[in-house]
Amino acid sequence: MSEQAETFRERKRRMVQADLVAVAKELFVSQGYEATTVEQIAAGVGMSERTFFRYFPSKEALVLGRYEDLAASLSAALAARPADEPVWVSLRRAFDDLVAESDAEAEAGRTRGMRAVVESTDALRAGYLARMERVRESVAEVLAGRLAEPAPASGSTPASADAAPLAPSTAPAVVGAAFSCLSVAYSVVTRDGGSLAAALDAAMGAVASAASAGITDPARTLPDA
Template identity: 40%
Template sequence: MQTELAMLAQDLFAVRGYEQTTIDDLVSAAGISRRTFFRYFTSKEDVMLGKYDAWSQMLAQALGARPVDEPVWESLRRAFDVVVEHFEDETLAERALAIEKIIHDNPALSAGELARISRVQGDLAEIVRMRLGRLAVTDPRPTVIAGAALTCVIAAKDVWITTDRGRSFGRLLDEAMGAIKPV
C-alpha cells in the first residue's frame, strides 16, 4: 500500500505540482482516509522523499550481494544499477524526471533530499567498512568512499535532468565514477 500510495502521489505532484497538491487530494485520489495516509507517511515531503529510504534498502542489499573479492568501488557502481534501472525504465523515466525537477526547484525538498542521502551514505559506509576488513568506526575512509560514490550518482542525475538525456543515466554514472579512482 505504501509503494502504491507513493507512486500515486508522485503522479499527482507531476501533473498538479507539489505545492498545489494537498494531502486531501492524495487521500481522495487513493480512496483512503487521512488516518490511513498518516499510518504510512508523516507529510507530503515524506511521500516525495520516501524513495530514498527504499533505495537505501535496495542499495544495501545490492552491495551486500556483490562478490567479497570485488573492488569496493566496482561493487558500489554495480549496486547503483538499481538507481540506473529506475531512471532508464521507460515507464518511470518521465515521472522520475518530473519528481527530480520538483525536488530541485523546492528548497525544503532539496534540503530533505540531502538529509536522506546522508542517511543512505551512512548505511552504505557501514557495508563498505565491513568489506574493507571491519575498520574501526573512527576510520573515515568508508564514509568518504560511500560519500564519493553517492556524489557521483548525484552528479550523473543532475546532468541527466538538466540535459536532453542524450546519454543514458548509466553512462553518465560510469563517467562520473570513472573520474574518481579510490585507493
C-alpha cells in the same frame, strides 16, 4: 490474518496513495510545490485534509517517500560483490540496479515531472539529500564490514592489487564520494537526458582519475604540508 486480508487493505491503501501522488503531481507542476496546499491535494481526491496525513506523514513524504528500500537494496548489492574486487568497482556495480531502473523509467516517462519539482524546490532538495545521506551511512556500514575482514582468505590478490588495505573507518568517505558521483549523474540525466550509466561512468572515472593523480607515493596519503 496477516496474509491476504492485510494485503487487500494495503492494496487499497496503495491505490489511494498513488491517487494522491498523481493529483499532487499535477498541482505541483502547474502551481509549484510551495504554492500548493495539502488541502487542495486532499480536495482533489475528495478527502479531508486530516485524512491526507493518515496516508502520508507530511507533504514532503508524498514526494520523497521510502528510501529504506534503496538503502537495503544498495547494501545487498554491495555485499554481493566479491571481496577481492576493487572497492571503487564494487560501488559502481552496486549502482547497476539503479541504472537499469532509471533507464526503464526514462522510457516510460514516469516520475519525470516529480524529479523536476524536487530539483526546483529548496525544501525538497534538502529532504532528498538528508535521505540519501542515511542511505550512504547504511552502505558505508557494509563497506566497513568488508574492509574489516582480516585478509582475502586464501592467497589471492588476483588482478589489480588493492595496494593500501584501506581502513574500515574510511568507508563513509569512499562511499560518500561514490554517492556524490551518483547524485551528479542523476542531475546530469535530469537536465540533459542521456543514460544514467554513461553519466555515472564519466563521473566515477573522473574522480578516480583526479584523485589518483594526487597520490605521490604509491598508495600513501597526501603530503602533509
